[in-house]
Amino acid sequence: MTAARVTLCFLLRDGDSGPEVLLGLKRTGFGTGKMVGIGGHVEPGESEAEAVVREVREETGVTVRQEDLADAGVVQFVFPAKPAWDMHTRLFTARRWVGEPEESDEIMPQWFQTGVLPVDRMWQDADHWLPVVLEGGRVNVVVTLNSDNETVASSVSLLP
Template sequence: MKKRGFGHGKFNGFGGKVEEGETILQGAHRELEEEAFVTTPELHRVGLLLFTFENDPKALEVHVFLTKTYNGEPKESEEMRPEWFSYDAIPFDTMWADDKYWLPILLQGKRFVGRFDLKQDQSTIIKEELKAIDTELPSEWEL
């Protein structure tokens, strides 16, 4: 559960912005440790998503990582309150609107790429494009 900032009040994965001088992978490791107090020896990039918001010139590029192992016990931080859900009880109604599209693909063990255009309310999807892929993910978007 995201406790503050962008996505406040929604169940969300751990993550955030990449800091100057670090790679996307390094940022993912750092955010996991900062937000849940756990580390992992491996993160696998399984998804690449682009988000646009109505009347906002900036797009968000989101890299989705997966791990099946971690060190430590997840704990609540100032940013997040970790909570576990079984696959049949995922609370999509309290998550980002796009999660119900791509999370099932991830849970099937597939990689994916997609784009979601949202209204200003950040909840209503205007348009979505999403596909599971069998190849490596592109390193960046070609816009």
């Protein structure tokens, strides 16, 4: 079985108290109840950039153009206890978009200071790679989850 192709986009802005990132409270599907990046599955025939543009629009009402996306790398998620959940996740950031984030059936968007992320409400792996992405870096990480499909067994960076 091959890993699902997924994309995430982190919208970044300069807030009154410093840099901010848009995350969303997942209301349905995989990760319900967690604070997550905006994104989802790549549909057949779509590029990863096309998929993330579509997902951001569907989940938040915001329009991001492909040329405004910055490639932030890849996170491979390995779920040994549930291989059907394995994901190859392409990460993007964007500092330019049109519109204000609005709630959808799937996501309740919220801005957070990049230095004060709600890690207690996120997937446990986020603090292994997300700070690097929010600082403008790129990652290439393999995250393996424990049999509870929640806690991190290992996180290995493939970048030098």
